[in-house]
Amino acid sequence: MDIFYPDAKFVQLDTSPQVVMGTGRVADCYIQSDAPSRVEVIDRKLERTVIHSIGYQTVEVKERLATAWLDPGVFEPDPGTMDPRDAVLTVDQMIPEEMGFISGAGHQAGFAIDALHQAATI
Numbered sequence: 001m002d003i004f005y006p007d008a009k010f011v012q013l014d015t016s017p018q019v020v021m022g023t024g025r026v027a028d029c030y031i032q033s034d035a036p037s038r039v040e041v042i043d044r045k046l047e048r049t050v051i052h053s054i055g056y057q058t059v060e061v062k063e064r065l066a067t068a069w070l071d072p073g074v075f076e077p078d079p080g081t082m083d084p085r086d087a088v089l090t091v092d093q094m095i096p097e098e099m100g101f102i103s104g105a106g107h108q109a110g111f112a113i114d115a116l117h118q119a120a121t122i
Helices: 035-047 058-067 082-095 108-115
Strands: 011-014 029-032
Touching: 011 035, 082 108
Parallel strands: 011 029
Antiparallel strands: none
16 A cells, blocks of 8 residues: 555554554554444544545446446448457346356457456356
């Protein structure tokens, strides 16, 4: 975390006495408590703050993410062939959600990675 957020502050909630984290550093703010009850207290305090942020959990963002993977490009397949995006979407609709799917590592693998959403990819 230090690499990505060098100014980040670490808060540690733990029932044990303060311990050194895996990085060799101690938390900037240590609270000896069980996490669920302390998080409730923190949530109540945050609700009273002046700053309220919706973040990215909005209906608009959810709608955009639902189809963000769709490739808007229009391509005319050669005669006797089909658009691999359509093939993968068809497979995705046919495979039950509880069934896994394994894709090869050839050039077609990108289509499966981009388009298989209904089937669990393993």
